[in-house]
Amino acid sequence: MECRKIQEQLALYRDEILDKAELENIRTHLASCDECQLYLDQLNKISAELAALPEPQIPAEFLPVFRHALREEMRSDHNETMENDKNPVRPLFSGGWKKWSMVAAVFVVGIISIYGLQQNGDMLNPAGFPEDSTILSMEEEPEKHQEETGAPQSRAEGMVKDTEGVPVEGFEEQPGDVMAIAGMENEPEDWDGVKGTPEEENYYLEVLKRQDGRDFTIENSFKDEEGVWHFLVQYDEEALYYEGKDGELWISESLQ
């Protein structure tokens, strides 16, 4: 029975991790037990053979193949980042008070305008538009409308036109028209005059274009878990690391 317990400890004997009492116990036992001494000799022989195994050398073809795989990985990372930023999902209530107060103001103006027109119109034409007029649809594409009616492309060129495409007097587009607001959801919100918001990659690329007149390409970019954007920017003569957050863009001094 004791031999079995000793033999379990012998497996760890040469690693010098047993405590003094255990070591002393083993030495005393080995002095009088040939079987356990043989057991220890076998363990040592096996360990020596394992340690003597020649170290396999990495084949020369590994590195070029791996480099190719790594570049593919980097390329697909970059494409994924750019793709995600092309079509940002815009939460309905993003933008804060600015956007929604404008919408409210225009809505009020629109209501007042319609009420005023109603005083001069009839039940079938509550807005009082001339019968032969065409209202430029807020949903229609300007180009499609022009194709069909001959009306001008620009939404700004008249809200109501007659069938010959002539703007109807009194129904020209007014500042704050609902028509103008109809296109708002298609326009990126401006932030200090730069397109996009500081959460988006394109915002910082725009800032970089404005503050640095040189041509550049983005070698890589990502947003870390703290919301900081990181850019590896390649110019003709140098590469620089930029970081951006909350609308500010700066050169990353620690990585130059």
Add this chain to the structure above:
Amino acid sequence: MAISKEEAVLIEKARMGSESDFEALILSCQGKAYSMAYRYFNNPEDAMDALQESFLKIYRSLGTFKGESSFQTWVYRIVANTCCDMLRKKKARITTESLVKMDGEDEYTLEIMDESMGPEERAIHQEMTGYILHCLEKLPLEQKEIIVLRDIQGFSYEDIAEILNINPGTVKSRISRARVKLREIYVGGGEPD
């Protein structure tokens, strides 16, 4: 922190997409990583596949490396996990794929040759290394893994604990059981009881 400032800068630059900096990071440990992977599979093709997969995983997870262990230890952990995953997927223990029977004899040779040996020495060496590797292949994966890390690669108990993400007490008991079992196979003619 277990990493140096220079290493931290290399890691950050690699995260930013610098291929040369990432290569510099992995070059520092690719030799040992390959050697480790080789011992799991005993053939260079699978070892290279595992190493490539491991390095790509490392590239993808650079952002998650917090520096609590050394970078090399983190690399070896990923290599060990990748090798185990691949082996389990293969659902087969590699026993004779890399071992070639000699003519008319029930003996085994090893693919890796020591060029400095004479013919007689080489034959003896091949016999010994082939046999010990044959015995190693008979161990369950968990026991084989610990023998590879401790007795072949020479990692410390602490490093093994980090690589396998187990506590040092478990390392000790696994090493003990693995060596006892290996000895049993070795003296038993290369077959487990």
